Amino acid sequence: MTLKKISPNIYILPFDKERDRPNIGYIHGDKYSMLIDTGNSPAHLNDMLNEIKQLNLPIPTVALITHWHWDHTFAMHAFDGITVAERETNQMLKKLETWNWTKDDMQQRLVSGEECEFCDTHIKIEYEDVSTIQVVHSNIEFEDHIHFDLGNITIEVQRMINPHSDDGVIAYCKEEQVLFAGDADSGEYYLLDGGYDNERFYHYIKSVDKYDFNTYIHGHLDPMNKEELKSFWKQIEAEDL
Numbered sequence: 001m002t003l004k005k006i007s008p009n010i011y012i013l014p015f016d017k018e019r020d021r022p023n024i025g026y027i028h029g030d031k032y033s034m035l036i037d038t039g040n041s042p043a044h045l046n047d048m049l050n051e052i053k054q055l056n057l058p059i060p061t062v063a064l065i066t067h068w069h070w071d072h073t074f075a076m077h078a079f080d081g082i083t084v085a086e087r088e089t090n091q092m093l094k095k096l097e098t099w100n101w102t103k104d105d106m107q108q109r110l111v112s113g114e115e116c117e118f119c120d121t122h123i124k125i126e127y128e129d130v131s132t133i134q135v136v137h138s139n140i141e142f143e144d145h146i147h148f149d150l151g152n153i154t155i156e157v158q159r160m161i162n163p164h165s166d167d168g169v170i171a172y173c174k175e176e177q178v179l180f181a182g183d184a185d186s187g188e189y190y191l192l193d194g195g196y197d198n199e200r201f202y203h204y205i206k207s208v209d210k211y212d213f214n215t216y217i218h219g220h221l222d223p224m225n226k227e228e229l230k231s232f233w234k235q236i237e238a239e240d241l
Contacts, residue, residue, distance in 0.1 A: 001051070002054075003052070009029070010173065010178050011057075017220065019122065020118075020122035021039060022039070023217055023218070023220070024036065024044070024045075025037065025171075025217060026048070027155065032060075036063075036066065036171055036180045037063070037072040037182070038065070041126050042078035045079060061082065064084050064157060065084065065086075065138060066168060066184075066219070067089055067164070069165065071119075071122070071219075072182065074134075074135065076136050077136045082140060083138040084140045084141075086143065087141050094137050097135050099135065106124075106130065144158070144159045145157065145158050153175050156171070156172045156174065158172070160184065160207055160208075163197050165184075168183070168184045170184060170208065172211050177214040184204060186220070198241050201241065
């Protein structure tokens with residue numbers, strides 16, 4: 001995978017469906033640069049950092065976490081910088097810090113419902129040795145909203161009701177009209193097995209529609225413009241609601 005340029009100062013390392021690797025975002029500022037999520041493993045994160053080096057871009061010193069799910073957070077411990085997460089995201093990560101990573105423990109969590117089958121399957125694809133998994137919480141914690149001034153570019157981060165996870169945030173760059181959504185408009189895999197809560201879905205799309213963006217970056221899909229995004233949402237309505 002090579003970096004894909006989204007706008008003058010924003011890039012992504014494209015998602016990998018087979019390994020459940022989400023898009024990782026990179027935002028280049030005059031003062032400092034940041035990642036949107038760290039990826040699902042140190043190998044995933046290193047792929048991102050190597051691509052950044054290949055383009056002679058500054059190494060990111062901050063990483064914003066969009067939500068607690070493994071594919072967005074399990075490389076946090078390998079990131080040599082400051083990680084930032086919403087309070088509820090951190091609460092979930094602190095819970096995961098107490099988990100043991102053996103196949104037996106994973107099976108017990110699968111049976112109890114603490115883990116979902118989709119995540120369990122893909123964790124075992126990404127990690128040949130699950131005992132190497134390390135979960136950490138973020139260095140900096142915020143509640144509901146935070147603002148970053150990277151120099152030539154600002155990032156507004158807002159926690160938002162969504163159908164995917166209770167803790168999800170979106171990250172919006174006004175100057176380049178790009179919105180990072182994490183997986184916010186995906187289904188809920190733990191309680192609804194990938195299904196959608198109608199109320200949360202419609203609340204989310206009404207909230208996001210207020211932002212002036214040209215490019216919408218979902219965690220596991222190609223970037224979309226507003227027309228493509230509305231078509232995607234209509235597809236969800238037709239198939240899942």
